Amino acid sequence: MMAPWDLYVIITTNLGGGRPTLELVRQALAGGATAIQLREKDLPARELVELGREIRQLTRAAGATFIVNDRLDVALAVEADGVHIGQEDLPARVARELLGPGKILGVSTGTVLEARQAVADGADYLGVGSIYATRSKEDAGEPIGLAGLKAIRAAVTVPLVAIGGINSNNAAEVIAAGADGVAVVSAVIGAPDVAAAARELLAAVRRARH
Numbered sequence: 001m002m003a004p005w006d007l008y009v010i011i012t013t014n015l016g017g018g019r020p021t022l023e024l025v026r027q028a029l030a031g032g033a034t035a036i037q038l039r040e041k042d043l044p045a046r047e048l049v050e051l052g053r054e055i056r057q058l059t060r061a062a063g064a065t066f067i068v069n070d071r072l073d074v075a076l077a078v079e080a081d082g083v084h085i086g087q088e089d090l091p092a093r094v095a096r097e098l099l100g101p102g103k104i105l106g107v108s109t110g111t112v113l114e115a116r117q118a119v120a121d122g123a124d125y126l127g128v129g130s131i132y133a134t135r136s137k138e139d140a141g142e143p144i145g146l147a148g149l150k151a152i153r154a155a156v157t158v159p160l161v162a163i164g165g166i167n168s169n170n171a172a173e174v175i176a177a178g179a180d181g182v183a184v185v186s187a188v189i190g191a192p193d194v195a196a197a198a199r200e201l202l203a204a205v206r207r208a209r210h
């Protein structure tokens with residue numbers, strides 16, 4: 001069964017307003033996040049594994065998908081559902097070989113060429129963006145906008161998760177442009193009430209689909 005990508009919350013603790021990682025995860029899940037990504041750039045592998053094990057338990061109990069960013073070794077070690085890699089990470093084809101067919105492989109793409117290549121290499125879903133400007137990733141590049149998303153939607157059939165500057169005010173137009181779900185950092189973990197922010201964004205995504 002492919003994961004529901006309606007609300008994919010990315011956990012980068014230093015963008016979470018000083019709150020502990022697991023508290024952010026618990027609150028995002030309480031607000032209905034359908035997928036959680038552990039995205040910590042500065043933690044040693046040992047700490048990533050410890051956190052990943054806890055998040056595995058929390059996501060399993062909530063029925064949510066758990067993806068580890070960048071680190072295929074950590075994803076396997078904590079029995080995550082899969083790994084997300086970008087254009088500068090492990091090549092997607094290599095990641096697919098190491099993962100085998102049973103785990104989810106997500107790949108970041110910003111162009112039709114990248115999207116087609118990622119699918120050919122074995123991606124199960126694509127992170128598409130940055131759609132809008134974002135302050136959560138320094139090297140996010142120029143926004144591709146809804147036009148970029150629509151072009152990728154027309155080129156591939158795998159699920160598309162739109163990312164970059166998405167919030168409850170613009171989620172509807174992103175879904176209308178062809179995204180299957182939204183991936184967010186600041187709109188959820190940067191909010192004063194993480195659970196309420198997740199609930200509001202999830203409702204916006206689901207409303208947009210009907």
Ligand SMILES: Cc1ncc(COP(=O)(O)OP(=O)(O)O)c(N)n1
Pocket residue numbers: 008010037039069070084085086087088089106107108126127128137161163183
């Ligand atoms: C769902 C999703 N889409 C895109 C990204 C970005 O991945 P990447 O380009 O490798 O950048 P980092 O997140 O590793 O800085 C993502 N993490 N998740």
Ligand SMILES: Cc1ncsc1CCOP(=O)(O)O
Pocket residue numbers: 010129130133134135136137140163164165166183184185186187
């Ligand atoms: C990880 C990532 N990849 C492309 S944009 C981005 C950051 C998205 O963060 P926000 O939802 O706060 O704009």
Ligand SMILES: [Mg+2]
Pocket residue numbers: 069070084085086089
């Ligand atoms: Mg990466």
